Amino acid sequence: MQHQKNNIIYILLMHFAFLIYSLYAVIGKFAARETFLSTKFILLYCLIFFILCIYAIIWQQVLKVISLSIATANKTATIIWGIVFGSLIFKEKISCTMIIGAVMILCGIVFLCTEKNDA
Template identity: 40%
Template sequence: MKTKPKFKNIIILQLVIIIYSLSSVCAKFASNEAFLSPKFVLFYGIEILILGIYAILWQQVIKHFDLSIAYANRATGLLWSVIFALFIFKENITVMNIVGIGVAICGIILVNLDEHTSPDTDH
């Protein structure tokens, strides 16, 4: 078990998750273009580039977290995706969206708290 993550590492983890969420933004832009049109290829290419950058950064970030903590925190991607949908695409956010994000955030908190309060069982 790793030590408690530093605040700086948690911020970096969230930035990496935001980068991952941006790939969905590019996918949405690409989906609004004609298949294989120059804009479609551009947005699709940017999406692949973002995913490549994300993969490299993710490998570096998980060095500082237990894997269970890092993956639980990826659920914050839901929050970032809804924020992007609201501000970039002007999509409507429903009460159910907010409730769902709230449930996911509660789950993240529970997983994070469990990891930090569980006794060390390594012998």
């Protein structure tokens, strides 16, 4: 029971890391609107670097507990975060195919996370 609870904590931590990771694209989109090498442009890219460093630290800790194949498959959740951020922040339209794709990604993640290890 404790092992299963520990895994759930690491799965949540992993998805928190993916949330952080997906923010780099949002900040990058804001940076792209700025004049190249302006102060704001450089600060935004420094923030991106910081976010990716935090993500890398969390990712390495997660990989100590969760297998690489499961963790990598779960990383596709960043696509869903991209859809959410695109809609909320940049007012991008969410299409039917985007929703279908997101549902397929979630189904795949659930399938991989609940699959029994037969080996």
